[in-house]
Amino acid sequence: MSFRISGLDPAPFQHLYGLSDEALAEHGAERRIADRAGALPDRITMQDAEPGEAMILLNHTYQTAKSPYFGTHAIFVKEGATQTYEAVDEIPPVMAHRLLSLRGFNDRDLIADGRVVEGRDAAATINEMFENPAIRYIHAHNAGHGCFSGLVERA
Secondary structure, three states, rough: OEEEEOOOOOHHHHOOOOOOOHHHHHHOOOOEOOOOOOEEEOOOOOOOOOOOOOOEEEEEEEEEEEEEEEOEEEEEEEEEOOOOOOEEEOHHHHHHHEEEEEEEEOOOEEEEEEEEEEHHHHHHHHHHHHOOOOOOOOEEOOOOOOOHHHHHHHO
16 A cells, blocks of 8 residues: 655745744744754754754644644744655655654544654555555654654545
């Protein structure tokens, strides 16, 4: 079964690009400069920041459903990012080297299955989870920090 992973739409974040640190703080956000490769994962391009790149750390509502699983958490977005990642049957670079928590939701937006898997092994687990017709979509989270990593849907 094919699956699609999409990054976030940059539009809701663009008003933050270029703001001063003080103005970002008024939005509950802050700028971080990547000091090493692989440390700050962008949720728009689904790539890790390169050293020296500016990232914005902010709270994001990743689960808007009116269910007990409504959720928000901190995420990073690359300052200036305009291109949303989208691919079929591929694990994006930002997920491939991380331990992931995959949470399969049903049509009532309740968790019907949850797995922890190495990112490099996530494709097989996603396909296995989607064999269950009750799973409508999957949220991927970084298992270590709990941050929302991406939405997985049937392609």
